[in-house]
Amino acid sequence: MKKSVTEKKHTMLGEIWRRFKKNRQAVIGLIVLILFILIAVFAPVVAPYGYDDQDASRAMMRPCTDYPFGTDNLGRDVMSRLIYGSRYSLSIGFLAVGISVITGGFLGIIAAYYPKLDNIIMRTMDLFMAIPQMLLAMCIVSALGPNLFNLMLAVGLSSTPKFARVVRASVLSTREQEFVEAARAIGASNTRIILRHIIPNSMAPLIVQATLAMAGAVISASALSFLGFGVAPPMPEWGAMLSAGRKYIRQAPYLTVIPGLAIMAIVYALNVVGDGLRDCLDPRLKK
Amino acid sequence: MSEILRVEDLKKYFETKKGTLHAVDGVTFTVEAGKTLGIVGESGCGKSTLGRVILHLHERTDGKIVFQGEDISDVSPAKLKALRKDMQIIFQDPYASLNPRMSLGNIIGEPLEIYGMCKSKEEKEKKVREIMDVVGLASRTYYLYPHELDGGRRQRVGIARALILDPKLIVCDEPVSALDVSIQAQILNLMMELQKERGLTYLFITHNLSVVKHISDDITVMYLGQMVEKADSAEIFKHQYHPYTKALISAIPLPKYDAPDNQIILKGEITSPINVTKSCRFAPRCIYAKPECFNTEPQLEEVAPNHFVKCHFVKEINNL
Numbered sequence: 201m202k203k204s205v206t207e208k209k210h211t212m213l214g215e216i217w218r219r220f221k222k223n224r225q226a227v228i229g230l231i232v233l234i235l236f237i238l239i240a241v242f243a244p245v246v247a248p249y250g251y252d253d254q255d256a257s258r259a260m261m262r263p264c265t266d267y268p269f270g271t272d273n274l275g276r277d278v279m280s281r282l283i284y285g286s287r288y289s290l291s292i293g294f295l296a297v298g299i300s301v302i303t304g305g306f307l308g309i310i311a312a313y314y315p316k317l318d319n320i321i322m323r324t325m326d327l328f329m330a331i332p333q334m335l336l337a338m339c340i341v342s343a344l345g346p347n348l349f350n351l352m353l354a355v356g357l358s359s360t361p362k363f364a365r366v367v368r369a370s371v372l373s374t375r376e377q378e379f380v381e382a383a384r385a386i387g388a389s390n391t392r393i394i395l396r397h398i399i400p401n402s403m404a405p406l407i408v409q410a411t412l413a414m415a416g417a418v419i420s421a422s423a424l425s426f427l428g429f430g431v432a433p434p435m436p437e438w439g440a441m442l443s444a445g446r447k448y449i450r451q452a453p454y455l456t457v458i459p460g461l462a463i464m465a466i467v468y469a470l471n472v473v474g475d476g477l478r479d480c481l482d483p484r485l486k487k
Numbered sequence: 488m489s490e491i492l493r494v495e496d497l498k499k500y501f502e503t504k505k506g507t508l509h510a511v512d513g514v515t516f517t518v519e520a521g522k523t524l525g526i527v528g529e530s531g532c533g534k535s536t537l538g539r540v541i542l543h544l545h546e547r548t549d550g551k552i553v554f555q556g557e558d559i560s561d562v563s564p565a566k567l568k569a570l571r572k573d574m575q576i577i578f579q580d581p582y583a584s585l586n587p588r589m590s591l592g593n594i595i596g597e598p599l600e601i602y603g604m605c606k607s608k609e610e611k612e613k614k615v616r617e618i619m620d621v622v623g624l625a626s627r628t629y630y631l632y633p634h635e636l637d638g639g640r641r642q643r644v645g646i647a648r649a650l651i652l653d654p655k656l657i658v659c660d661e662p663v664s665a666l667d668v669s670i671q672a673q674i675l676n677l678m679m680e681l682q683k684e685r686g687l688t689y690l691f692i693t694h695n696l697s698v699v700k701h702i703s704d705d706i707t708v709m710y711l712g713q714m715v716e717k718a719d720s721a722e723i724f725k726h727q728y729h730p731y732t733k734a735l736i737s738a739i740p741l742p743k744y745d746a747p748d749n750q751i752i753l754k755g756e757i758t759s760p761i762n763v764t765k766s767c768r769f770a771p772r773c774i775y776a777k778p779e780c781f782n783t784e785p786q787l788e789e790v791a792p793n794h795f796v797k798c799h800f801v802k803e804i805n806n807l
Contacts, residue, residue, distance in 0.1 A: 378578050379584050379585055381578075381584075382578060385571065385576045386597060387572070400589075401586065
């Protein structure tokens, strides 16, 4: 069939990107985020030393040309540890949020779409919400044992109720839309309605919640590591570095300031990207 | 002519916190194949609910639905899916009834996928483009999204989606009331052409009397979930016997400079359909109401050949 010139496939994504570009702060955040991801992926190439290369003769050196961020009490290069640490902190951020998105998203959709299950699921979620998130995460890690994966699981599961709420609210409004009724009228099954009609139209709040929660997850993971529930030494998770450095905060403040700044930068980047996404996904703000 | 749809004493009640809402309360009618039955009434009289109950988008509370000689009041999910091929719906709001995240090709082609009526993507595209041509959508709009079209074109998409399964009955739930007047005429003409070509039967739900006059063979007037008057289109515009129908017809604006002003203005709001009592539902707003109207419910009676009215005093009011 001959296609005319004006016939074009253009995507929703292109439109979203066009609107995202207008928000300068969000673009900067995105660049910072991409930079961090690249550093994490190419850590062995970028890092001047290994994360566990000890040199007792060079312990506690202030930042200099050889060691731009100085060395810690065991003579390890802080910059290299920071670079390797981004792998842990970022993967915790992404995977923990991934876990919450999947569990919270699933529970939220089911609760909203099948009213009979709504009360059971959401009251259980309320029960978990009553427990402070950090305490819940600590319980999960202590029960499963402190390691990287359990840390992610703990951070992810402890924020599941929040995601379930956001998704449920969004799906509740989508399922009342006329196009869902139209889908039912043409004989679509529940699975089809959920996958093709409900999910694509209720995911905007979830995407935003996910980017914002990613910043929270990095902080939670850092906090848990700081308390000793996270990754074990010598692995250079940022929170763990912060925790280890606090003993020397008078002699070597850079040991805590630098990982702290790194956490701040990534959290800031994720927050502005989240804000930018929320704005460009909201069609009401479309000009 | 053979009947395609018969509805007997159909009831749909919703349980609300305040009590039982009688959305549709004992509606009975027959539609003949290839004809159009117009259902008229003001907002909240249950006309949309009626259409949705017939299509099983809401489950009925009581009554009987007979489609093509078969009782479909209670059907299994598999049977219902098969039925939906023959009974389709066109929605009121072409902005809300199309999934904003799907392209037109996918929206119109979705029924084909659901019923496995296309073996390949090419076959689907071919069929979709054919039906787009039938409803007057340019083929180049295949990859567009609903937000890129105006209301009239969107409604054509809704019609195409309903037509692609080649149904016999289409419930039209105020299909033109969200459109501009000039577009309304285009869409109505399209629907009438399609009816002629494909032998479709329409159940045309609307509050717009001029529209219903244009398209319907028979007209049913509803008030608070009940039918108050039923006759063929020409008859009802000539003689209205029920006080409510009289008021409705008199309210049609006439495009004349010095049109006689004999409009009957109804007082008050439509009364609540929750926890109704045995009375004439129109009595609180009726200028002819007598004590009896508040105590007993009138029955639908034939006052002229094929002309039914639900009013105690129909004869006195109209000097019959």
